[in-house]
Amino acid sequence: MPHHLSKATSSFAALGRLLRYARGYRRQIIAATICSIINKLFDIAPEILIGIAIDVVVNQEDSFVASLGIESARDQIFILGGLTFFIWAGESLFEYLFQILWRNLAQRLQSDLRQDAYEHAQKLDMSFFEARSSGQLVATMNDDVNQLERFLDGGANAMVQVVVTVVAVGAVFFVLSPLIALLAFTPIPLIIWGAFYFQRKAGPLYADVREKVGDLSSRLANNLGGIATIKSFTAEQREAERLRASSEAYVEANRNAIRISSAFIPVIRMAILAGFLATFIVGGMKALDGSLNVGAYGVLVFLTQRLLWPLTGMAEVIDLFERAMASTRRILDLLAEPMHVRDETGTTLAAPVRGDVIFDDVSFHYPSSGAGIAHASLRVPAGHTLALVGATGSGKSTLVKLLLRFYDTTAGDIRIDGQPIQSVSLKSLREAIGLVSQDVYLFEGSIRDNLAYGLPGATDAQIIDAARTAEAWGFIEALPQGLDSPVGERGIRLSGGQRQRLSLARALLKNPPILVLDEATSAVDNETEAAIQRSLKRIGHNRTVIMIAHRLSTIVDADTIAVIDAGQVVESGNHDALLSLDGAYAAQWRVQTGQVS
Numbered sequence: 089m090p091h092h093l094s095k096a097t098s099s100f101a102a103l104g105r106l107l108r109y110a111r112g113y114r115r116q117i118i119a120a121t122i123c124s125i126i127n128k129l130f131d132i133a134p135e136i137l138i139g140i141a142i143d144v145v146v147n148q149e150d151s152f153v154a155s156l157g158i159e160s161a162r163d164q165i166f167i168l169g170g171l172t173f174f175i176w177a178g179e180s181l182f183e184y185l186f187q188i189l190w191r192n193l194a195q196r197l198q199s200d201l202r203q204d205a206y207e208h209a210q211k212l213d214m215s216f217f218e219a220r221s222s223g224q225l226v227a228t229m230n231d232d233v234n235q236l237e238r239f240l241d242g243g244a245n246a247m248v249q250v251v252v253t254v255v256a257v258g259a260v261f262f263v264l265s266p267l268i269a270l271l272a273f274t275p276i277p278l279i280i281w282g283a284f285y286f287q288r289k290a291g292p293l294y295a296d297v298r299e300k301v302g303d304l305s306s307r308l309a310n311n312l313g314g315i316a317t318i319k320s321f322t323a324e325q326r327e328a329e330r331l332r333a334s335s336e337a338y339v340e341a342n343r344n345a346i347r348i349s350s351a352f353i354p355v356i357r358m359a360i361l362a363g364f365l366a367t368f369i370v371g372g373m374k375a376l377d378g379s380l381n382v383g384a385y386g387v388l389v390f391l392t393q394r395l396l397w398p399l400t401g402m403a404e405v406i407d408l409f410e411r412a413m414a415s416t417r418r419i420l421d422l423l424a425e426p427m428h429v430r431d432e433t434g435t436t437l438a439a440p441v442r443g444d445v446i447f448d449d450v451s452f453h454y455p456s457s458g459a460g461i462a463h464a465s466l467r468v469p470a471g472h473t474l475a476l477v478g479a480t481g482s483g484k485s486t487l488v489k490l491l492l493r494f495y496d497t498t499a500g501d502i503r504i505d506g507q508p509i510q511s512v513s514l515k516s517l518r519e520a521i522g523l524v525s526q527d528v529y530l531f532e533g534s535i536r537d538n539l540a541y542g543l544p545g546a547t548d549a550q551i552i553d554a555a556r557t558a559e560a561w562g563f564i565e566a567l568p569q570g571l572d573s574p575v576g577e578r579g580i581r582l583s584g585g586q587r588q589r590l591s592l593a594r595a596l597l598k599n600p601p602i603l604v605l606d607e608a609t610s611a612v613d614n615e616t617e618a619a620i621q622r623s624l625k626r627i628g629h630n631r632t633v634i635m636i637a638h639r640l641s642t643i644v645d646a647d648t649i650a651v652i653d654a655g656q657v658v659e660s661g662n663h664d665a666l667l668s669l670d671g672a673y674a675a676q677w678r679v680q681t682g683q684v685s
Contacts, residue, residue, distance in 0.1 A: 099413035105420050106236075106413075110197060120189035123182050124245045128252040130179035134172060135390035141168050186245055194240035202233045205422050213429050214494040219456070223306025228422055231301055232415035239412030246405045257391050264388060265380060271366035272392050275359035282355050286348055286406060293345040294414040300338040302418075307334045313578075349406065367392040429496050429514075435507075436516035442470035442505050443520075443601040443632030445491070450500035452490055461486050462655045463500070468648065470505075470601075473633040475643035477673065478652035484636045486655075488604050491634070492521060504602070522595030526607035528587040530579030535564055536571040538579075538590060542598035550597060557626060558593035560586070602632045640673075640680050649673065 110117065206229055209216075217225075254276065261269035311318065311327050318327050371388050374380035445468040453460035461483045468474040476484040489495050491502055493509055502509045509517050522542070530538050539554065540546040551571065555561040563586055567573040579587045595603060621642060637643045644663045651659035651666070651673050659671050666673035677683075 099410060102413040102416045102420070106416050109201075109420065109423075113193060113197060116189060116193045116196075120186055120193055120245070121248055123186035123189055124248040125252050127179055127182035127186055128249040129256055130175050130182060131249075132253065132256055132391065133175045133179075141165065190245050191241055194237045197240060198233045198237040201236070201419055202229050205229050205233070205419055208423050208425070211427055211431070212425055213427065214489065215428075215455070216425060221302075221306040221310070223304075223309040224302040225422075226309065227298075227302040227305040228418050231305065232298060232418050235298075235415035236412045236419070239408045243405050243408035243412065247409070250405070260391060261388065265371070265374070268367055268371050268374070268380075268388055271370055272363045272388070274366065275363040278359045279356055282359075286351070289348045290345055290406065290410045293341065293348060294410040295417070297338070297341045297345055297411070298414045298418055300334075300341045304331075304334045304338050307331055345410075349410075364392050429493055431514040433511060433513055435512050437504060437507060437512050437520055441520045441601040444468070444470040444503075444505050445474075445602065445632060445634070446501075446503045447487065447490075448501045448503065450487070450490060450497050450502060452486060452495060452497050452499075454486075459483070459486075460655055461490070464652075464655070464657050465500075466648075466650055466657060466660070468632055468634060470632055471630050472647040473635065473643075473645070475635045475637060475646035475649045476652055477637060477640065477643065477649060477676070482652040483655040484652050485606055487652075488523075488606055488634065488636065491604070492523065493517060519598075520600055521602045521604055522598050522600035523604045523606065524588075524591050524595045528579065528584075528591040530575045530582070530587055530590065532575070532577045534569075534572045534574055535567075535590065538575060539571075539594050539597055541594055546597055551593075554593045554597035555590075557596055558589050559622065560589035560593045563589075600631075602634070605633065605635045605637075607636050607638065640677050 209225060209229075258269065258273060261272055307330065311331065318324060367388050371380060375382055445466075447464050447466040450464045451460070451462050453462075459481060464483070464487065466474065466487075476487065478484055486495075490497055491509070493514060496510065504512075504517070504520065531541065536548075536551060539551050543550070548571065552561060555564055564570060564573070573581075575581055575587075575590075579590070582590070592605075625645075635643055635646065643649060647662065648660060649663060649666055650657050651671075653672060659666055659669060659673055661669070667677060668674075
């Protein structure tokens with residue numbers, strides 16, 4: 089989300105977007121708001137009863153209550169006592185109800201927002217994740233959602249009750265004394281102006297706070313994920329300083345926001361003092377000359393505080409509101425992030441999938457770098473093996489990403505068994521392809537959990553069979569807990585070769601008709617490479633295999649070898665045919681086999 093756009097979007101616009109998102113919670117919002125309103129009406133009633141009680145004590149048989157037909161002053165006091173009990177009980181009941189309703193709403197809404205944001209993020213293109221740090225996304229789905237929850241937990245109720253207080257108390261004032269009402273309400277325009285002024289000032293500052301939180305989360309996530317590299321370069325102090333810089337940037341952003349929000353309360357206090365003194369002095373003078381009932385004077389004095397004093401809490405409420413709306417913008421902007429790789433078709437690949445793959449004049453370029461593929465055409469008959477070779481950055485992995493529809497081609501078609509892959513659902517397409525990448529990702533959990541990731545209902549017999557085929561069962565069996573052995577975060581408890589074999593076994597258990605190996609043997613030792621090669625000879629039977637490799641010795645048996653250079657297919661054929669061409673492949677072969685001095 090561009091920072092300047094975030095600042096330009098008003099908090100009230102963000103609130104409107106949130107309310108549109110929360111349409112399904114309308115009943116809970118209305119119920120919680122009604123309970124907040126009733127609670128506040130009960131809350132201001134005791135001040136009115138105090139004024140009426142003063143009127144009873146002073147005027148007795150001539151009091152306001154006596155005019156209702158209750159002449160005895162004692163009876164009037166008892167009746168007021170009963171009303172006070174009823175009002176306090178009602179206030180307590182509705183406080184309980186609004187607390188339950190607002191807090192449950194906060195929990196439900198934050199849970200659904202986080203879930204929706206995560207599910208939407210999963211559907212976004214790979215380009216989205218390549219352009220953003222995982223720390224920023226985690227901060228949005230976790231810290232920003234929690235910030236909104238904190239506002240709904242208390243701030244929303246406070247905003248409702250401030251409005252109710254102004255309206256209800258104002259009505260009582262105008263009934264009792266329009267003049268004093270005008271005097272008491274004189275500071276309110278200043279308070280409201282101050283609230284909006286501080287809101288405008290604080291909004292961009294809190295947007296900056298949320299950005300700094302994301303930066304800090306990103307720094308922490310990157311450093312903890314790369315702790316081995318940090319240690320190997322003895323860069324602990326350097327990274328500690330960089331983290332301190334990110335932390336200080338967050339502190340400074342908060343300091344700027346706090347400076348604005350903290351200035352609000354002193355301004356409001358002076359405005360409240362002006363309104364209170366006006367009620368206290370003018371009302372007192374009117375009570376002394378008899379133009380204002382003593383009890384009414386008591387009501388006005390008490391209600392002036394009840395009217396104006398809660399407005400000091402607006403600083404805290406606005407602080408919560410601004411933080412929440414800054415977070416809301418980030419969450420809803422994530423939810424509004426467009427998906428370029430569309431999955432709008434319900435069509436599936438025709439079963440059984442044979443695995444005939446055609447790249448027909450395919451072109452694609454990355455917007456950020458301009459690198460990619462240009463007019464690439466390749467055919468992999470079902471059950472055959474295609475090997476892609478070429479320099480780093482030549483476009484080999486891009487072809488695989490296009491086959492999996494991590495990106496869509498800008499020109500040309502990719503077809504499986506004659507069906508354009510853009511005409512079938514992503515689920516159907518990706519279920520037909522097993523990917524074993526150079527950068528193996530294992531989820532924290534057991535070996536069994538990771539192997540069964542592509543086939544959650546797999547039996548132990550199926551898991552063991554796949555592990556044997558990938559030549560992973562030997563080391564699994566030797567572990568004290570076998571399949572139940574924990575792999576650690578990202579598989580840190582296992583060696584690189586072990587992780588690579590597990591990745592191959594995981595893909596095999598899925599039993600895909602098309603197997604893609606993206607540099608699957610580039611980071612393993614000779615023994616592991618030999619084991620993987622033996623596995624590939626077994627599993628390549630009746631299965632389409634697309635391999636990306638730097639070591640040419642691993643792909644000499646491939647049916648077709650395509651040499652990719654600068655995004656173009658420059659040579660294609662089997663090993664012997666390419667050697668006889670004496671071109672780029674033959675030159676690379678001579679280098680790797682030591683035939684060039």
